[in-house]
Amino acid sequence: MLFRYQPGTSFLHLLDPRTKLLMLITVSALALLFSSLPVLVLLVLFELALAGISRFIPRFLRALTLLSPLLLLVIVLDSFFSKVSSGPVWFSAQVWILHPEVTTGSVLFALSMGMRLLALAGVSVLFIMTTSPDDFVKSLRKTGFPPMLTFSLGYALRSTTALTMDTRQIMDAQRSRGLELDRGNLVKNPGRLAALFIPVTVSLLKRSDHTADAMQARGFSQSGVRSCYRSPVFGRPDAVMGLVLLVLVLAAWAVGFLFAP
């Protein structure tokens, strides 16, 4: 699983989840605000640098390659069908009501859209891979979000794992009793999916029911004030990151200004 939290002790891991949230928001905002290629390249380079000091460039790149089909699609479509057209025309045609045209301007535009996608995806991958859902929820709780909201978020994040585990357990039980799930096509036999869907749903409902009971029995109430054990605290890495983000914003602005058409 590439898009999942990977425990570690790197610089990014040490950051407070809130700092990383700020990083996520800042980089995403910059990527959406600027459409000039140099700024977007700068953002992607920044992400590569972060991945570099946290020593997971290979994993980071592998996660991003999963995006390559989408990336290719964006670049090709934007090259042919973008509204931007300037410079020499490389290709032009009229197909029915469509009018694909490739110009230097449209290629540049397509490239920057690709970079924007990379920058957005990259920063999200960095966030997800280095932030444990539990810590993230804790930091939100400390910031003063209502417990019901933060708990629901945490539970939702975790229940994907619970759902996978429940599904696997039930499938194991069914296979052990002779239901063939290893051979043949699942799509060709929708009965199999139904056979799985119902018990998994039942088990999920049951789980949430039991969990709600267990939580109440241990004093959790919607209105109650809760303390927070091991709440994240801002430290020196967070200050460094804050500064770096400020520099990044200024740099993006400067670069955007410098290369403004």
Add this chain to the structure above:
Amino acid sequence: MTSHDPVIRVLDLSFRYPTTIAGRSITALRHLSFMIDPGEFVVISGPSGSGKSTLARCLNGLIPHATRGTMEGTVIVQGTDTRTADVPDFARHVGMVFQDPGYQLVTGDVESEIAFGLEARNLPEEEIGPRIDEITTLLHIPHLRGRTTNDLSWGERQRVAIASVLAVRPSVLVMDEPFSGIDAPAAWDLTALLADLNRKAGTTIIVLEHRTAFLLPLASRRIVMRDGEIVEDTQQDPAPDQLHGAGSGDPVPGTAGSSVPPYLSDSAPTPSTGQEPLPSLSLRDVTYRYPGSRAPVLKGITFDFYPGEVTIIAGANGSGKTTLLQHCNGLLTPDHGSVLLGTEPLAKKTVAETAHVVGLLGQHADYQIFESTITDELAFGPRNLRKSEEEIAHILQTTRRLCSLDHIDPQSPPLGLSGGEKQRVAVAGILAMETPVIILDEPTFGLDPALKKSFAELLRSLCMRGKTVIVATHDEEFGHACGDRFIRIAAGRVESDERKPPRSRCIPAGEGDPLGGGKPGES
């Protein structure tokens, strides 16, 4: 209120669950009245389905607030009527350990789990840390701190659940079958801990449990329930000194501890009856490591399992029992080594193909049951094995009788049954496949002593019909009642592998009387 007022007062309590789709309405409790004084140590026992779990839910307000059904009568806890206050309000007085550890863990990692109740009490952070230290030390689980709850074994989860409730130091502790799924040393530890809490901290303890052997010496009172009524309520003098003696005088030779009783041969690779020389299932040097973890769970395990033999596999929580069993029908494939069915390697077959030979029942009845009626549930396996409908009808009749399910309407939904009943349905679902090899992982969960006894006899009769039976269990009494061979694994290796002397093993003697094999444990 003074300390002499009862901490729990139950007056004419009745509870009826809503009518199920199948039209079955279950009255779980009938006109119960009793009081519990502070500092009492109460053991409530009774057969499965007698209403123990329902009663537990009445003691902290889950009934009537969170469970659907009709409640009559009054329950007063620490001076407050459970109708007037909500469940979280009772949490500071009543700590509740539920039957199923899988469902009561509410956070992602062990520390957060233990901290959960303390956070709900708004304890400052500096106090929470020491409390976690204290309770993990008491329950011998400091090594579990920092683990995520998802990759804990059943027994480990059970202990984390207990820790997370005890950390809050409730004045009343209610535990619904806390001993299911934890190994004997842990069970003794827990018993000692309960005795300590009761004597030193004055905690009122109410345990609803079948496995009363651990508890009865310590209990000050014993309540027996049947069909939602109290049939026996006796005060007794707790005898705390018995605790020590009881721990060492283990009733089951060969399964606990490493001391080998003299009459057990220390290794016997083939059964000495000389009748069935060919193993039905063999593991050869099986090594397995879960993806992502560093240390292997199984390290070079080699076994032969023979027809006509009941093998009991024991071992501490997390020692690899379940992993071992999952290799026996191909749910897991060994990293090294191989598994053989007779002489054929298992690796070439899918799990479903292997199901013709090996019936494996996993650990958790809720995951083993997935059909909407008991009939469909039991027929699931045989239908997959392409048996004819007449054959299936016949099999179903037999298995329902064998698993004491006759009294339950076969058209009722299995997931609505009580814990013990569900477990029996799950077992019946495997037996209905009529496979020569039967593998059961913790099958006695939720079964009361009477049902366990008949279940042990059932396994004996299966073994006498030449089936290979392999059971992983913590329940030593049960293992002793039906086992021929005792394997103990520790940290992924075989620690001991012993057989009972041949004369007590099942030699197909009484052909005409399949259940007449007596009680093998007694020889």
